[in-house]
Amino acid sequence: MTFVVTDNCRRCRYTDCVAVCPVECFHGDAEMLYIDPQVCIDCGACVPECPVEAIFEEGLLPEESQRWLALNAERAPQLPVVKDKVEPHPDLAARLRELGLDST
């Protein structure tokens, strides 16, 4: 089992999750974060931190997000570990509107 970062993270990349990860299992590129399933210990500490509800437990992945399981496993090991919170993606505001999560 592992937790999985899904589409909502793309071009949001808040990185609130990395601050609480007890095992540094988040890796990232310019667009989003990924969880390394070999390192994740299934604690779930990251889930409530994500403002856009992008992180799911493997067993609770919605049907349309299933592909992210393999994508996380494949991409995470190739990317650098993200240990500290960084600025969100520059397109954040537009992306939130796209997701219908824009509270303004």
Place this chain on the structure above:
Amino acid sequence: MPKNTWKEALEGRAPDAWETEIDVFETQLLLKKRGKLDDKLFAETRLRRGAYGQRYDNGKRHDGVETQPLRYPAGDLHKGPETLWDAPGMQRIKIPFGKLSARQLEVLAELAEEYSDQILHVTTRQDIQLHFVHIEDTPDLMRRLAAVGITTREACGNSVRNVTACPLAGICRDESFDVSPYARALAFYLLGHEAGQNMGRKFKVAFSGCAQHACGLTGFHDIGCIARVQEHEGRRQRGFAFYVGGGLGPVPQAAELLDAFVPERELLPLSEAVCRVFSALGERTNRSRARMKFLLKKLGLEEFRRLVLAEREKLRPDPRWTEFLERLNQETEAPLHAGTHAALGPGGESPRYRTWLKTNVYPQRQLGYSAATIQLPLGDFTPVQARLVAKLMRKYTGDTLRTTVEQNLLLRWVSNEDLPALFAELEEAGLADAGANGLTDVTSCPGTDTCKLGISSSRGLARELRRHLSADGARPEAAGDLHVKCSGCFNSCGQHHVADIGFLGVSRNVDGRRVPHFQLVVGGQWENNARKFGLAIGAIPSKRVPQAVDRLTQAYAATRTEGETFPAWAHRVGRKEVKALVSDLTDVPSFEQAPDLYRDWGDPRVYTTGDQGVGECAGEVVSPTQFALATSERQIFEAQLLLDDGKPIDAARRAQAAVLGAGECLTRELEPGLGTAADEVAQKFRQLLHDSGAFDAASVGGKFGHIFFKFHELDLSAVSPAAAHELIEEAQLFVDASHQYDTRRVRAPLVADALEAAP
């Protein structure tokens, strides 16, 4: 005739309901062994009786190089998903508000000796835990506890956990009134209460006698009650400031004030209403967001309050709401010896005694009496020590003591005159360490020693810190009273968020190897019922934590202003400055250069995170229907035993209970307001499940809904063995069909939908 079993020997010593519950649990163990109970259902069943998993119970242990299998005699038999039957487990024993009698303490000592690794462990929520307990010993263990008035019911699982309270309740100089009887009343009211049987996550309640001290820790509980006396409806009344929705864990949340004054007679119904709202609307699929604090955040305090008050209005009055108010003085404790007006502890003049007096003894509100803290390193004590404490209680204090959330024991009602003698006897047993609740009295959760979720060794660290800080010159005077608390992971069982200096276990990656670390959290607030949480500073390699503590205590002692507390200092100095004090400690050299950093405290293996198991903190969410059907299964099993025993009528009655119970729970799902009268249930079962065809449509290979009516009208006056045999078979068919209905029917709308629908 000699009594051969604990069941026989203790018959009639506990309330009937408690004895029955334990018999039922024993039967469930038997059914599990015969493969008749699902793993998840059994796991939640045992959790609700306090029988918890323990590290390595999946039958695997990493030896530092690779994972090795652990072999147990029962082979593939499981006591929960991935939990092997014979793997040792933990038994949590609920001690409401930490109050124990001498006899109870002696029984706990016996149980620790006979069933566990001979250690009694006091938890941060006033429970006692035994570790390395075999599941098959738990029914007798529970019977022996029940015989002295202790139940383990709902000690774990998605339920109302132990109700905690300030250990000074009743003797405190600053309390509004003694909260003990209220804590007891609420604990036993909610115990096994229907409103607490279908929660999506655990639920914790705490009481405090005052607002300003830490003792009750009401700031981070699901329900936190602070005693208050005020003018209400024209007269002085007792009541509580009523807080809700607090919690620690990875997302700590301070409780919010639901009502500034809840009169005492409203305490029970209002608490029940909160439980009902949480049960109905709390998250159940996503466990990471399932505690009530998330529901409160989602709904907002106003909406939450509206729902709770609406629920309160709907409750049918229950005499228990006020009955306990007639017996408030039952909790009053009588001292054994007369108090003396002499100053604290005349006579004993040794420096060790004087220090102990200063750090471990609290002068009670009642003149001439004191409360003495017995400091337990890591919260542990032995059966021999427990028996001695029981003896001292009978000799000096009267019959009770309290466990404390700082993992110590508190002896109350010691006559000041007796203090030197008490000290001498405690010292002989190794129980007179000074410095209680101060810098060296480090709190720790079980961590990687026994907890499946532990990431780093919190107990190993706490032991080392205690040793390190006890050395001469290691404690700047200003820092002597600081609270240091360690959790093995982010779940905060060690309550690190509210310590002056707190640690939580994390692991860090260095050149492809894992290195045990602790995240440093500073400046949490212990006072004022622990409502403010500390600042996260950064992760420090486990082996360098003692150095980090030294730097913090020294910097604080050197730069604090007159009278400045540690939290005030930490917040004034700021996160960046504090981080700078320890930042050079965070660089980890290679394994070859510093192999010691790659091993955890008290563990010779090279560190790994490979031993983590699946958390059982609150088990699986199991619906009341699944529990009810498991009850029916058990009743059919018992019916068969009764028939074998030559009791056909009793057997038929048990089979009848199985069928009617199964039918009732399925009907109740569709009609929550259903009464309990048999005819009403039968009529609704007919209407909603039988005539609609819904029940039979779910079964393969036959129609079984009609069996319900046969049992409803069953004449029990004369049942032959052959007839009873047939009835048992029919009952089994009906219960099997009920299972099929439960799995196949379209599920009721999910809770999330209910939440959407809430106005």
